[in-house]
Amino acid sequence: MFGLIQLAGYKRSAGNTSKRTEHCAARSYPRLSLRVLSVGLILAIVGGCQSSDDAKAQMSQSDPLAVPALGNVEYHTYILANELFADLRPSRQARYAVAGFVPVDTMKYNKNDQHPLMMLGHQLEQGMMTEATKRGFTTQEFKLSNDIIVNDESDRVLTRNIDQLSDIERVDFYITGTLVYQQSGAVVNARIINVRNKDVVAAATRFFPAEIFWEEERVTSRNGRLYRTEGGR
Numbered sequence: 549m550f551g552l553i554q555l556a557g558y559k560r561s562a563g564n565t566s567k568r569t570e571h572c573a574a575r576s577y578p579r580l581s582l583r584v585l586s587v588g589l590i591l592a593i594v595g596g597c598q599s600s601d602d603a604k605a606q607m608s609q610s611d612p613l614a615v616p617a618l619g620n621v622e623y624h625t626y627i628l629a630n631e632l633f634a635d636l637r638p639s640r641q642a643r644y645a646v647a648g649f650v651p652v653d654t655m656k657y658n659k660n661d662q663h664p665l666m667m668l669g670h671q672l673e674q675g676m677m678t679e680a681t682k683r684g685f686t687t688q689e690f691k692l693s694n695d696i697i698v699n700d701e702s703d704r705v706l707t708r709n710i711d712q713l714s715d716i717e718r719v720d721f722y723i724t725g726t727l728v729y730q731q732s733g734a735v736v737n738a739r740i741i742n743v744r745n746k747d748v749v750a751a752a753t754r755f756f757p758a759e760i761f762w763e764e765e766r767v768t769s770r771n772g773r774l775y776r777t778e779g780g781r
Contacts, residue, residue, distance in 0.1 A: 629679035631752035638684035652726040664758040
């Protein structure tokens with residue numbers, strides 16, 4: 549009899565223990581689910597922010613409209629250089645010389661030109677030298693003088709005086725191009741030319757808006773005549 553009472557008490561105790569275990573488990577599952585939901589929500593927010601940042605970075609690199617035109621001539625030069633050097637690899641044996649970019653119709657710089665981008669050819673020469681050097685290409689400065697030129701206003705080592713120029717070392721490739729002026733900017737055609745056989749080994753084209761130098765230009769020239777525009781572009 550005592551054994552039966554003890555067995556019944558054991559069953560009741562085991563039943564109560566099982567119920568307490570189920571109750572504790574029932575109380576712990578919502579907490580665990582809440583934690584999982586919180587972690588998932590945090591990861592989703594972080595992932596969303598990262599995706600948004602990546603999208604903005606990609607847009608700023610590929611979409612020219614995402615970059616204000618004024619003062620971003622270096623940005624357009626960088627994109628032009630990316631296309632120009634895309635299929636070339638730098639070599640220590642190859643030497644490059646960057647010449648000026650000139651208007652396609654005259655093939656020379658006109659200091660009397662009133663186009664908003666009249667200085668673009670000079671800037672492209674300097675910018676392309678920078679971009680080529682940054683990419684590992686060996687560029688030569690052929691406007692380097694034999695000595696430091698000192699006068700009352702300045703001291704310099706660059707000159708356009710032929711008598712003061714130093715000897716030019718071997719050059720294997722020329723980097724140059726032409727400008728096709730338009731009312732709202734200029735089409736730049738860049739190329740890399742093999743000095744020996746005159747083969748064009750690389751070429752690229754990009755439109756440079758006039759606003760990279762001036763926000764709004766009301767006076768421009770076309771075919772040697774000045775024109776005034778009343779409205780903005």
